[in-house]
Amino acid sequence: MPEDGLEAKAADRARPPAETAGGVISLDDVYKSFGSGERRVAPLAGVSLSVEPGMKLVIIGPSGTGKSVMLRLILGLLEPDRGEIRVFGRPLGSLNRYELQATRKRIAMLFQGGALFDSMTVGENVIFPMRAMGERDEERMRAVASERLRQVGLPGTEDKMPSELSGGMRKRAALARSMACRPEVILYDEPTTGLDPVTSDAIADLINSTHAALAGANITSIAVTHDMRVAGKVADRIVMLYGGKIVGDGPPEMFERLGSGTLPDGASEMDRMIRQFVRGEADGPIRTVV
Ligand SMILES: Nc1ncnc2c1ncn2[C@@H]1O[C@H](COP(=O)(O)OP(=O)(O)OP(=O)(O)O)[C@@H](O)[C@H]1O
Ligand SMILES: [Mg+2]
Known part of the structure; x- marks a missing residue:
């Protein structure tokens, strides 16, 4: 049975460094809205962000601020x-269509x-994703699946x-699936x-260990979460979205x-927003609709 070390596979995958010189993923003044008139929502209104290869970036922000939209744009x-959105150095x-598909194959999404x-x-x-990428060797695919x-x-x-697994186990299985194709970005x-706090903590550990296992290939991880404990444990860098902006x-x-x-004198509106979100308080500059 061939050894399926993630590191070994990752090492095969030399990429020209110029490709990610401006960040493996970058957004330049990105706007995205849906609907029109009274029903118009504009989750992203001028977002610029550059993600360095190898980084673990966590995106936080209240519900409905466009976090999932941002991942779908990427x-x-x-x-x-x-x-403009650039992925692996190229504007999407x-x-x-074929180039876009090829780009997507290098990215795993949970x-x-x-x-x-x-x-x-x-x-x-x-x-499933291995088969979708054209792998045909059943024995090898089963071996990789067992390893993941x-x-x-x-x-x-x-x-x-899947119905026989608990919610936390299903998340883990979904993570195993997202790792199956040796992605460069997750x-x-x-x-x-x-998930309960203990399982959430275990998932945060798993994100970190997945990142570490693929670190040789400069894997970049981007996680969206509301959970500040998970954010603190996983992130090298945190970006908070609110009101269409970072x-x-x-x-x-x-x-x-x-x-x-206590907040220092002269704290900005943005500092107050971050504080409110981190502390999970209803009162503050962040407005929620319930
Ligand atoms: N395909 C779509 N069509 C219309 N509106 C959409 C679409 N996708 C997202 N939206 C709207 O865009 C806004 C941002 O949605 P998004 O799912 O990105 O929020 P989110 O920050 O991920 O929230 P949550 O934390 O609850 O997951 C919401 O108002 C949502 O209703
Ligand atoms: Mg979302």
Whole structure:
């Protein structure tokens, strides 16, 4: 049985460094709105962001601020109204259908809800993206699936149906599936929503260990979450979205500092927003609609 070390595979994948010179993913003054008239919502209104290769970026922000929309724009599943999105150095708007597909294959997405195909076994779910990418060697695919499931703490669950797993186990299985194709970028949309704090912490560990296992290939991880504990544990850098804009951008320590103690004199509106979000308070400059 061939050894399927993630590092070994990652090392094969030399990429020209120029490709990511301006960031593996970058957004330049991106606008995205939906609907018109009274029903118009504009989740992104001038967002610029550059993500360095190898980084673990966490995006936080209240519900409905466009976090999932941002991930879908990066995947080319949505198009911006204005502005440019570059992935692996190339503007998505300049890619034809095949180039876009090829770009997407280098990115894994763990969708919000971590949906598995309910009609397939767990093993088939993990194999699915490999098959979709044209892999034909059944034995090899099964071996990779077993290895990925073992890596996420679900050894021997290949033949179970998703309905037999708990919510946390389903997230883990979805993570095993997103790792199956040795991605260069992994996008996680709310990987811990609906999980208890202990399982959430284990998922944060798993994101970190997945990142470490693929670090040789300069894997870049971008996670969207509401959970500040997960954000603090995973992030090298946190970006907070609110009102269509980035209102905070810095290391987790900056967010911790703004969330604790007393606010210094002269704190900005943005500092107050970060503090309110980190502390989970209803009162403050962030307006919520309930
Ligand atoms: N395909 C779409 N068509 C119309 N409106 C959309 C579409 N996708 C998102 N929206 C709207 O854009 C806004 C941002 O949605 P998005 O899903 O990005 O929020 P979010 O920050 O991910 O929220 P949550 O934390 O609740 O997941 C919402 O008002 C949503 O209703
Ligand atoms: Mg979302």
